[in-house]
Amino acid sequence: MLPFARVAIVGLGLIGSSIAHAVRAQMPTVRLTGHDADPAVRARARALDLADDIADTAGAAVTDADLVILCVPVGAMRDVAEALAADLPADCVVSDVGSCKGSVAAAFAEMLPGVTVVPAHPVAGTERSGPDAGFATLFHRRWCILTPAGDADPAAVMRVSTFWERLGADVEIMDARHHDLVLAVTSHLPHLIAYTIVGTASDLEEVTESEVIKYSAGGFRDFTRIAASDPTMWRDVFLSNKEAVLEMLQRFSEDLTVLQRAIRWGDGDALFDLFTRTRAVRRSIIEHGQDDPRPDFGREHI
Secondary structure, three states, X not given: OOXXXXXXXXXXXXXXXXXXXXXXXXXXXXXXXXXXXXXXXXXXXXXXXXXXXXXXXXXHHHOOOOEEEEOXXXXXXHHHHHHHHHHOOOOOEEEEOOOOHHHHHHHHHXXXXXXXXXXXXXXXXXXXXXXXXXXXXXXXXXXXXXXXXXXXXXXXXXXXXXXXXXXXXXXXXXXXXXXXHHHHHXXXXXXXXXXXXXXXXXXXXHHHOOHHHHOOOHHHHHHHHHHOOOHHHHHHHHHHOHHHHHHHHHHHHHHHHHHHHHXXXXXXXXXXXXXXXXXXXXXXXXXXXXXXXXXXXXXXXX
C-alpha cells in the first residue's frame, strides 16, 4: 500500500526534481504536483515532465495533496510555509528536505500551527543544481533523517518514513538539535573549509601566475567540487545553523593549532598517529556503503 497517493513538491531544484524522478520510478501511480518560484524553472519542469501538473503558485500545488514536501533553501522555509498555509488540506502531512532542522521546526511551528509536520533531511546531493540536475537514484542507500517533534503523530512519522524507504533511502529518526550538531561536523564544516580553501587559491592565482589552477592536484579538485555547490542554499545553511557550525569551527580551529604545532616542532609521531586514525574513518565510511571504494573515488581514467 502506498504511504501517500498525492504528493506536492514545492521547489524543483536538485532535490525536488530527484524526488519527482524517484516517485515516478518507484511509485508510478502517485499523482505528482509541483511548483517553483522561478517561472523559468517551472517551464523547464514542464518540459521535463517532472510532474502531472506544475502549478504557478505554491497554494495551487498543494490544494489536494496528502504529502507536501518543501524543497527550498532553509532561509526561505518560513515564507513558503506562510504562502501555502491557507491552501493546505486539513489531513495532509507537511515535510521538507532542509539540512538544518531547528530553524525549520521553528518556522513550521509559527506558520503552520495545527498542521501535521514531519521534518526530514535526505543526506544526499551533488554539486549541481536546478531541475535538470535531478535523477531517480539520488537517494539510493543514502540516509534520510527524520526529526519529528516529541508529540508528532506516530502514524504520520511512519508514513513519511515508508515514503523515503520506497525511494531507496535508509531512514533514521533523530532529535532536531542533535541532527544540527552532527551535520555541522559531517556536512556544514567541510563545505565551509572547501569554500575557504578554494577562495584562498583564487586569491593566490595572481601571485602564482595561474599555477594554482594549472597544477591542481586531486585533493584540491575535490574541494572545488564541494565549493561549486549552490551558494544560496549554503548561505542559508550557515546562517540557520550558526550555533552548531561555530561550535564545530572552534573545535576545528583548536585541532588545527595542534597540527600546526606538530609540524613546527617536527613531531612526526603525532602526525603519523593522526593520519593513521583518519584512514580508519575513511575505511568505516566505505564499509557503511557511503562512498565508492575504488581508487580516486571511482573516477574513470583514460
